[in-house]
Amino acid sequence: MKKIFAIILTICLLSSALSVTAFAALLENFDEIPIGAVLRVSALKKGEETPVVLGDYTDFEDGWNEAMEIAGDVRTMRSNNYDRIVVDIYTDWEANKDGQFSDDWVGGAGFDNDTIYIPAKAQVTLNLNGHTINRGLTDDEDDGEVICINDDADVIINDGTIKGGFSNSEGGGLYIEGGANVTLNNVNIEENSVRADDGAGIYMYGGSTLTMNGGCVSRNYMDSKYIPFADSIDPYGVVYVKDSTAIFNGVTFDGNYADSYADGLVIYAVGSTVKMNQCTVSNNATKGYASEEIIYAKDSSLTITDTDFINNNKCKVPDNVYGVGHRLLHLRDSDLSMAGGTISQNSGEELFHFYDSMADIKGVTITDNTAVVMYINNGNEVVNMTECTLGNNTPKGTLKAIRIANEGTLTMVDCILGDTTFSNPAYIKITTSEVSREEAVIGID
Numbered sequence: 479m480k481k482i483f484a485i486i487l488t489i490c491l492l493s494s495a496l497s498v499t500a501f502a503a504l505l506e507n508f509d510e511i512p513i514g515a516v517l518r519v520s521a522l523k524k525g526e527e528t529p530v531v532l533g534d535y536t537d538f539e540d541g542w543n544e545a546m547e548i549a550g551d552v553r554t555m556r557s558n559n560y561d562r563i564v565v566d567i568y569t570d571w572e573a574n575k576d577g578q579f580s581d582d583w584v585g586g587a588g589f590d591n592d593t594i595y596i597p598a599k600a601q602v603t604l605n606l607n608g609h610t611i612n613r614g615l616t617d618d619e620d621d622g623e624v625i626c627i628n629d630d631a632d633v634i635i636n637d638g639t640i641k642g643g644f645s646n647s648e649g650g651g652l653y654i655e656g657g658a659n660v661t662l663n664n665v666n667i668e669e670n671s672v673r674a675d676d677g678a679g680i681y682m683y684g685g686s687t688l689t690m691n692g693g694c695v696s697r698n699y700m701d702s703k704y705i706p707f708a709d710s711i712d713p714y715g716v717v718y719v720k721d722s723t724a725i726f727n728g729v730t731f732d733g734n735y736a737d738s739y740a741d742g743l744v745i746y747a748v749g750s751t752v753k754m755n756q757c758t759v760s761n762n763a764t765k766g767y768a769s770e771e772i773i774y775a776k777d778s779s780l781t782i783t784d785t786d787f788i789n790n791n792k793c794k795v796p797d798n799v800y801g802v803g804h805r806l807l808h809l810r811d812s813d814l815s816m817a818g819g820t821i822s823q824n825s826g827e828e829l830f831h832f833y834d835s836m837a838d839i840k841g842v843t844i845t846d847n848t849a850v851v852m853y854i855n856n857g858n859e860v861v862n863m864t865e866c867t868l869g870n871n872t873p874k875g876t877l878k879a880i881r882i883a884n885e886g887t888l889t890m891v892d893c894i895l896g897d898t899t900f901s902n903p904a905y906i907k908i909t910t911s912e913v914s915r916e917e918a919v920i921g922i923d
Contacts, residue, residue, distance in 0.1 A: 511568055517541035520564040529564045538571050539580050546588035550597030562601035570610045577615040591621040598628040606638020615644035618673040623649040630657040635665050643670040648718065649681030650698065656684025664692040671699040677718035686722045690729050700736035700743065715746025723751045731759045740764060742774030753781045760788040771808035780809065784818040791826035809835035822846050832859045840864045847871045851879045854886030861888045869896030882906065
């Protein structure tokens with residue numbers, strides 16, 4: 479009777495302090511999560527929807543090692559008919575004061591050089607359940623990433639935050655190796671850093687695939703340094719995509735920054751395919767005025783749909799300084815398909831810079847930017863703009879809003895050009911478009 483009364487009293491007290499939703503969730507899990515457990519390891523069998531619980535752990539290191547021991551053992555997975563290992567964490571997971579997730583220097587199956595490790599070919603689902611994995615590094619380390627995903631692994635990470643990595647080599651948050659397939663659902667990659675190297679938030683290469691649904695890539699730091707009259711150290715991309723595929727759906731890229739030079743500050747793609755759908759790219763810049771591109775694509779395919787670029791490259795550049803490379807998108811030997819979305823309140827030298835590239839831009843609103851709208855470098859470029867709206871874009875000094883050098887080709891159809899001005903208009907064809915300045919009329923059919 480006393481036990482029943484105590485339970486009733488506890489429930490009453492909890493119900494007065496918690497919302498109905500939170501209380502219902504607590505009751506639902508009241509008998510499921512053992513007291514003191516921080517991590518659960520389950521296995522999802524082939525053809526089944528509900529994972530089989532293998533164990534609950536009061537220590538992150540023990541539980542993760544056990545999970546990766548099973549996931550990395552092909553014989554164990556096959557003999558038990560396991561399709562993938564599922565790991566749930568029940569509280570924030572923080573590295574120790576030295577930035578180590580494992581106290582054992584050997585690490586075990588789940589750790590490598592003090593980072594969280596997923597073995598080659600392992601099939602793993604990690605449910606963060608709203609919690610954070612934080613390495614907490616304040617200075618760079620060898621292999622300072624938070625999570626390393628090995629070759630050909632198939633990994634799903636759900637609902638939480640990955641932060642606190644600081645590497646002196648590639649990758650601060652996630653390091654994704656060749657052939658791995660990674661899906662992030664509502665995951666935030668925040669406050670990770672890399673010193674004079676690539677991929678402060680995410681580094682991926684060698685035929686790997688990343689699909690990121692929701693979440694953000696925010697406040698990641700490229701610790702770049704520039705020494706005059708000496709070699710510059712140019713890190714590439716908070717998200718670095720090399721010979722791989724990256725797909726972003728509804729992702730926010732906000733507040734990422736570098737000290738000075740940073741080619742492709744937000745995304746650097748080489749030999750890759752990058753797709754962005756309904757994303758927001760905002761408030762990304764460098765501390766100094768010697769910046770590079772927000773997005774850089776070389777030998778790549780870039781598809782951007784219904785994505786907004788707002789308030790990027792807002793760093794102070796003296797009026798008499800040119801050629802510092804502030805660009806929103808820079809394409810070299812690449813293809814761009816862009817539809818919908820808004821480009822507004824961005825600063826810098828140019829919004830688009832094309833070099834030996836092709837572009838189709840449709841239905842994009844480009845207004846209120848302090849930059850050249852477009853620079854087409856040579857005769858190898860073909861750029862088509864359809865149903866776009868341009869207006870109140872004010873480049874520095876006497877520069878024109880659209881600049882074409884060396885016989886590049888630009889066609890504008892059914893556009894509203896507002897007060898847009900052009901240099902070298904002989905290579906521009908404007909059809910059934912609205913203009914409001916005489917100097918913009920040159921070249922109209």
